[in-house]
Amino acid sequence: MTELLRGLPPLLASHLELVLVALAVAAAISLPLAIAVTRRPRVAFAVVGVAGVIQTVPGLALLALMVPVLAKTGWLSPFGFPPAVIALTLYAILPILRNAVTGLRGVDPAALEAARGMGMSPWQVMRLVQLPLAAPVIAAGIRTATVWTVGAATLATPVGQACLGNYIFTGLQIRNFEMLLVGVAAAAILAMTLDALLAATERALAGRSRRRALIPTAIFVVLVGFIIAVLPALADQRGALGPSSAVAAGARAPVTRVRIAGKTFTEQYILIEVLRARLESAGIAVDVAQSLGSTVIFDALVHGDVDAYVEYSGTLWSNAMKRASGPPRWRVLAELEGWLAQAHQIRSLGPLGFENTYALAVRRDTAERHGLRTLVDLSRIAPQLSLGGDYEFFGRAEWTAVQRAYGLRFAHTTTFDPTLLYEAVARGEVDAISAFSSDGRIAANQLVVLDDPSGALPPYDAMILLGPRVAADPRVACVLGGLRIPVEQMREANAMVDRDKASPAAAAAWLLARSGPIDESCSRLAPQ
Amino acid sequence: MIELVDVSKRYGAGWAVRHVSLTVGRGELVAVLGESGSGKTTLVKMVNRLIDPDEGEIRIDGRDVRTQDAVALRRTIGYVIQQVGLLPHLTVGDNVAMVPRLLQWPRDDTQRRVGELLELVGLPVSTYGDRYPDQLSGGQRQRVGVARALAARPRLLLLDEPFGALDPITRVQLHGELRRIHRELALTTVMVTHDMVEALTLADRIAVMFRGELRQLASPHELMTAPADEYVAKLVEMARRQGEQLRDAAGAGS
Numbered sequence: 178m179t180e181l182l183r184g185l186p187p188l189l190a191s192h193l194e195l196v197l198v199a200l201a202v203a204a205a206i207s208l209p210l211a212i213a214v215t216r217r218p219r220v221a222f223a224v225v226g227v228a229g230v231i232q233t234v235p236g237l238a239l240l241a242l243m244v245p246v247l248a249k250t251g252w253l254s255p256f257g258f259p260p261a262v263i264a265l266t267l268y269a270i271l272p273i274l275r276n277a278v279t280g281l282r283g284v285d286p287a288a289l290e291a292a293r294g295m296g297m298s299p300w301q302v303m304r305l306v307q308l309p310l311a312a313p314v315i316a317a318g319i320r321t322a323t324v325w326t327v328g329a330a331t332l333a334t335p336v337g338q339a340c341l342g343n344y345i346f347t348g349l350q351i352r353n354f355e356m357l358l359v360g361v362a363a364a365a366i367l368a369m370t371l372d373a374l375l376a377a378t379e380r381a382l383a384g385r386s387r388r389r390a391l392i393p394t395a396i397f398v399v400l401v402g403f404i405i406a407v408l409p410a411l412a413d414q415r416g417a418l419g420p421s422s423a424v425a426a427g428a429r430a431p432v433t434r435v436r437i438a439g440k441t442f443t444e445q446y447i448l449i450e451v452l453r454a455r456l457e458s459a460g461i462a463v464d465v466a467q468s469l470g471s472t473v474i475f476d477a478l479v480h481g482d483v484d485a486y487v488e489y490s491g492t493l494w495s496n497a498m499k500r501a502s503g504p505p506r507w508r509v510l511a512e513l514e515g516w517l518a519q520a521h522q523i524r525s526l527g528p529l530g531f532e533n534t535y536a537l538a539v540r541r542d543t544a545e546r547h548g549l550r551t552l553v554d555l556s557r558i559a560p561q562l563s564l565g566g567d568y569e570f571f572g573r574a575e576w577t578a579v580q581r582a583y584g585l586r587f588a589h590t591t592t593f594d595p596t597l598l599y600e601a602v603a604r605g606e607v608d609a610i611s612a613f614s615s616d617g618r619i620a621a622n623q624l625v626v627l628d629d630p631s632g633a634l635p636p637y638d639a640m641i642l643l644g645p646r647v648a649a650d651p652r653v654a655c656v657l658g659g660l661r662i663p664v665e666q667m668r669e670a671n672a673m674v675d676r677d678k679a680s681p682a683a684a685a686a687w688l689l690a691r692s693g694p695i696d697e698s699c700s701r702l703a704p705q
Numbered sequence: 706m707i708e709l710v711d712v713s714k715r716y717g718a719g720w721a722v723r724h725v726s727l728t729v730g731r732g733e734l735v736a737v738l739g740e741s742g743s744g745k746t747t748l749v750k751m752v753n754r755l756i757d758p759d760e761g762e763i764r765i766d767g768r769d770v771r772t773q774d775a776v777a778l779r780r781t782i783g784y785v786i787q788q789v790g791l792l793p794h795l796t797v798g799d800n801v802a803m804v805p806r807l808l809q810w811p812r813d814d815t816q817r818r819v820g821e822l823l824e825l826v827g828l829p830v831s832t833y834g835d836r837y838p839d840q841l842s843g844g845q846r847q848r849v850g851v852a853r854a855l856a857a858r859p860r861l862l863l864l865d866e867p868f869g870a871l872d873p874i875t876r877v878q879l880h881g882e883l884r885r886i887h888r889e890l891a892l893t894t895v896m897v898t899h900d901m902v903e904a905l906t907l908a909d910r911i912a913v914m915f916r917g918e919l920r921q922l923a924s925p926h927e928l929m930t931a932p933a934d935e936y937v938a939k940l941v942e943m944a945r946r947q948g949e950q951l952r953d954a955a956g957a958g959s
Contacts, residue, residue, distance in 0.1 A: 291790025294755060295804050295853065296780030305803075309794045 276318025280311030450685030617672025712761030783854030
């Protein structure tokens with residue numbers, strides 16, 4: 178628990194920073210826009226309508242959408258702060274804009290007529306009458322936006338922005354509910370605190386005393402300054418992702434700091450700790466971005482926002498290279514490594530020694546009752562069975578390929594969160610699931626993985642990828658290159674976290690104790 | 706002096722004001738009398754250019770208002786409306802000081818003027834200056850409205866049904882005060898009203914509007930004795946009957 182609380186301040190600081198920047202930008206867009214459209218009711222309705230449509234896009238989707246959009250335009254990094262701020266800004270516009278339009282249009286017409294009649298210019302009417310009279314309604318809109326944005330900002334984790342969502346996503350995936358609760362509670366307390374301060378400001382303003390409004394404003398400024406500037410400096414920086422420092426591509430100076438990243442499942446949290454431990458023991462500083470989306474992480478590597486992570490050959494083969502499944506393992510690896518180096522200056526350190534492929538798994542008793550060993554056997558009785566898959570599975574090329582190769586037809590298919598999938602089949606909610614072959618829960622839940630004799634599922638060799646900034650650095654490659662993890666060990670390490678509630682760091686330490694030490698020659702490559 | 710020469714204003718197919726010509730002499734108080742929809746408010750709003758006419762010309766002291774900047778023009782004309790329209794977020798003092806501040810008067814002059822005016826309308830600044838509009842009665846609010854309209858020493862005062870929302874006792878009190886202020890400050894005043902008795906008791910001359918047209922422009926005496934047409938005659942008849950009923954009621958009680 179104390180470890181969790183120690184990691185909190187940097188996350189809280191970047192969360193607050195994200196929220197405040199998004200709110201400031203949203204207000205800077207919404208208020209002038211509201212002023213501009215307030216005399217034209219039809220335009221005002223249209224503008225509020227558009228903002229309303231943006232609001233209906235689910236927060237996570239809007240955030241994820243910003244990554245390819247930014248990658249395409251190329252103005253800003255498609256990773257971390259920029260996509261998060263843009264998405265949250267779009268999200269915050271509606272409440273601010275709608276209240277500003279309502280407030281400005283709701284000003285007593287008699288006051289407006291008197292103001293015009295006494296000789297105020299249109300701008301003076303706005304400044305001296307409409308804005309002050311609409312101020313409480315505008316302030317209420319900003320309050321609503323603040324509470325929403327504090328909540329929505331927790332979804333910035335998968336696009337690579339450190340925030341309180343890191344605890345929520347990681348806690349959910351590795352089933353650390355203490356971590357999850359700390360993240361949720363911190364976000365809730367932050368939202369309530371900001372709301373209370375804004376409410377106090379609003380009341381003081383409505384109370385006609387400018388001086389009294391200064392008190393909550395001052396508390397607000399002090400609190401923000403404390404959380405953003407002071408708290409992280411006091412706390413242990415470890416575990417946080419600092420502000421992104423873009424490094425010029427092709428810099429030849431020896432690498433002393435590496436940004437590593439991981440996706441959103443148990444194995445990846447463990448592998449982050451493995452990479453971190455190897456790099457740190459060689460004296461290289463490490464920044465970590467956890468819980469990234471599968472396509473976000475590769476884009477981030479390409480753009481140099483992430484320097485290293487563990488990828489699976491089949492994922493890039495079908496998602497990034499858009500190739501059909503089929504060729505044998507060695508050819509996939511060879512072609513993939515060539516493509517990564519040529520198209521993206523990304524270096525692969527070769528297969529880690531285990532695969533984490535998609536596989537179809539059934540309960541042992543189901544397998545025994547129907548005599549199931551391979552997908553060919555499964556295809557005979559599939560029409561009487563139901564199949565569960567993770568979020569991606571039924572949309573992926575592998576599913577199409579398996580269906581085609583074995584003529585698989587199931588009675589129903591259902592989508593589950595990956596954390597619930599294994600339990601769903603174990604409890605008999607479904608008869609078969611899409612499983613990951615290195616997952617510890619296969620053994621833990623007495624499941625049987627069915628063979629794929631036609632090779633319809635592409636190979637998923639785990640491999641460390643190095644981004645353009647560190648690809649040519651001999652020391653990083655040397656330190657990470659020697660790692661080998663057999664599939665039994667990876668499965669056991671996964672089970673330690675999923676079944677035994679060990680921390681990813683503990684599972685990583687267990688793995689590292691079984692892999693060879695860092696080659697001594699690596700230290701000779703250290704910067705002088 | 707205000708001159709309206711053949712002024713018309715159309716809204717869609719209908720006429721709000723149709724070929725109206727009238728002159729308000731310096732120091733005169735003219736009441737524009739009519740029912741709702743008669744065009745009386747439109748007529749007055751064309752004087753301070755809140756509305757511009759489609760045809761005709763409006764001159765103040767010989768100068769066409771259309772050649773003047775509307776915002777600057779309005780600062781030289783006092784304007785009072787029925788709903789008062791005090792700014793609720795400002796004190797009484799700040800409301801009255803608004804036009805002098807727009808005109809960037811020196812601070813001391815503005816303060817002195819606010820004091821004079823609140824005194825003039827019977828709300829001493831020491832008691833009322835720091836109050837907010839919602840702490841005043843309806844009558845007090847309209848007094849502040851009048852003070853605000855007069856703050857920058859306009860020669861011209863336009864009032865659009867200024868007493869329409871007040872209770873009868875307050876209304877009669879304010880009638881007397883308007884008359885006094887009009888005389889003391891030598892204003893040229895145009896007041897819109899739908900109340901014949903108010904027009905008869907206050908105005909030097911009455912302009913009767915009906916369906917956008919000016920039916921008669923005459924002194925109260927002339928209006929009562931020689932109504933120009935049937936409509937005016939009906940108005941006069943109604944006012945007279947009210948007067949008789951009042952007298953009868955008073956007589957029956959004694």
